[in-house]
Amino acid sequence: MTSGYHSGFIAHFSRDVLLHYRRRSDLARPLVFFIITSTLVPLGVVPEPATLATLAPGIIWIIALLATLLSIENLFAEDWQDGTLEQMLISPNLLVMPILGKVAAHWLMVGLPLTLISPLIAMMLYLPAEGLLPMLLSLALGTAALSLVGAVGAALTLPLQQGGMLLALLVMPLYTPILIFGSATVQSAIDGLVWSGTLATLTAVLALAIALCPLAIIGALRLSSEY
């Protein structure tokens, strides 16, 4: 039996990717949300290129953030209901790996597609060309951090009915640094400044999230399974 350090990660990662893939139609939802909500911006504000270009970095980031939030609510719900979660909790293996696997799967199926579709939104909102690469990189890293922190909220609100709005309220303050560094990366590039430093800070935040979020998630999941 191959049970290396990472086997728990790979096992749950592939399982979750497969589960997400089986419901392919659900995968489109965050993407459609992204596009539709971005359309609201010129409709609600003004379709003028100059204004939209100023707003674009922040708006794209905010909507990507909201799309991630909306999709993370049920991350653990199914596993909790069918007993897989309990199995995970009583298994003697390191619990961090399965959790990271689940969140990584979520990022792969939600965060990464959002990132890949962002050039389309960038075009609609007249994001200057210099901002495109920073946008892709910051979203790729940032959505991973958003998935991790969002998973903490999902774990904490797991036993609650209608935890969705509560989850959003809990997690939004925690999202602010990620948003700040993410959109600032894009904005700096547009302003002609060096943006690698800001991107590095975002990466550091992601690294911290990878290290610490699983601990909070485990605590919250244990609590939910007792409840």
Added chain:
Amino acid sequence: MKIQFQSLQDFMVMDGHGMYVWLAVLVSLWVLVSLVLRPLSQHRKITASIERQLQGEKIGYLSSNRRGESDAPNS
């Protein structure tokens, strides 16, 4: 260290900034006072309700005793 204002009037007005300063002071004081009063009134209410409970138990105990039944001391 001398007092900065010539009269009470001056103190209230504060060269035009009085409205802001006193608004901030009064709202803050109101919040601070409420923060102290709330737990005190909670304390009083809880004590009162415990007292009532004890009274109720005593009466229940006495009345059941009178009938000559032995009761479990606590429920």
Added chain:
Amino acid sequence: MTSNRKWTWFHRLGSPRWFYHKTSQWLPWLSIVTGALLITGLVWGLAYAPEDARQGNSFRIIYLHVPASVLALAGYYVMAIAGAVGLIWKMKLAYIVMRAAAPLGAALTFIALFTGAVWGKPTWGTYWVWDARITSMLILLFLYLGVLALRNAYNSYEAANKSSAILSLVGTVNIPIIYKSVDWWQTLHQPATIKFTGAPSMHPDMFAPLLVMIVGFYSFYALVLILYSRAEVLQREQKSSWVRELVTDKRDRR
């Protein structure tokens, strides 16, 4: 049990009954000290401190704004540490203190925001400005409200305590990151702003009453935390014999 004697003081600390009796003795003194500090500091700052060259008399709001901000932030750490103690040692009293710290901290954050906004009008012309400090305070308020909301959402007392303890800890790690990021974000967009507290550059005659107010607010925080905790202790322990004795004693003495 290893080193039992060493840890008895710690576990005695966790006994709600011990806490209640000890604080009954401390309360009168603590109230006097708090009142003295706050009244002294406030009168000193409002009436005796010299007015600011640039901001005039409106700067006097600092004597409420800064202490409230300091305690709002410190209070979050108190809440988180109490939560951690509760999670690790399963101490009832720790959870009680954590529950008391939440509304207290939120109220102080509100004071900081309100006084900051009122101060902003004469200083900058608007009630709201996206200054780094104020924005961080606002996010801190959301963190507090989140803890309160999560606690209220759970029906089980134990689950509510554990989950809000975990959330407080997550918030604690985030707070330095949030403050740093907001600070940095602010410098991107407004290179030079009037800072709310030019503390190092403050004249000692202005700084001294501020110090008194800060200490006074710490004292106030301890006072109110104890008051809330005592009420909760009574509530949770009402079935126990020591509480019943306490209540009957009080009634008999009347």
